[in-house]
Amino acid sequence: MAKIKLITFDLDNTLWPVDEVIRRAEQQCRTWIEDKHPDAAALMTVAKVRAIRDQLLRDDARYLHNLTALRRDALARGFRDAGYSDAEAIRVAQQAFDVFHEARNQVMLFPGAREILTHLADRYILGALTNGNADLRLIGLADLFAFHHSSETIGRRKPEPDMFLAALKSSGSRADQALHIGDHPLEDVGAALEHGFGAVWANLLSQRWPQELPEHPHRIQTLPELRDLVTLLDA
Known part of the structure; x- marks a missing residue:
């Protein structure tokens, strides 16, 4: 590996734990619907909306690359099924x-x-590469990243090469100058290595x-460990 120029980070479960965040966000959305549209809430149960999302994915695999559209369109269909007009369902969703x-x-x-x-x-160019729809501006980290690519903005999710190629283009780097850090063995570590990046497994x-994957030598269990590890990899 050449001297490191670019370091890219996955976001969810790499820089913050996300499962409880999503559960809380879904509950707040549910509470809002119950408060503002109780007629629809009675029909739009958690199970019903989840079933709609599953059906949308079966009908159109492109939703896999755009979780915002998937969640928003599932809500819109739920409101339509509750009797709302198309325009009103889209607006309320x-x-x-x-x-x-x-x-x-x-x-x-x-x-x-x-x-x-x-x-x-x-010391390096930092980029964010995520399959999710986190907003670094709302989170308060945008000033630390030179760019933020997602499956929504690129049109393809990891482990496909598109996001990694976009990172190289955005940073003016070569793959052998890039290091990717993420929590997912396949979508982050495996994909990064396949596309020529170095990789660190963030097992926080x-x-x-x-067991079916070859052991990966570079891993961390806390983010501060990156200080010494990146220095070592860049030596």
Whole structure:
């Protein structure tokens, strides 16, 4: 690997834990619907909306690359099924999604996240590569990243090469000058290596490495460990 120029980060479960965040955001969205549209809420149960999302994915695989459109369109279909006109269903679904999205970006960073990002941003180009729909501006980290690519903005999710290629173009780097850090063994570590990046497994949630995959030598369990590891990899 050449001298490191670019470091890219996955976001959810790499810089903050996300599962409880999503549950809380869905509950706040549900509460908003119950408060503002109780007639629809009676029909739009959690199970019903989840079933609509599953059906949308079966009908159109492109939703896999755009989770915002999937969630928003599922809400719109739920409102239509509850008797709303198409225009009204779309309008109200956007309002409900906005409630979800605001709560979805109220995250608690893993310990040391901001400090290590600040340290690395002084020395390398930082980029964000995510399959999710986190908003770094709302989270308050946008100033530390030179760019933020997602499956929504690029049109393809990891492990496809598109996001990694976009990162190289945005940074003016070569793949052998790039290091990707993420929690997913396949979508982050495996994909990064396949596309010529170096990779670090961010195992901050103490997950098991899949037995069917070859062991990966570079891993961290806390973000501050990146300070020494990146220095070592860049030596």
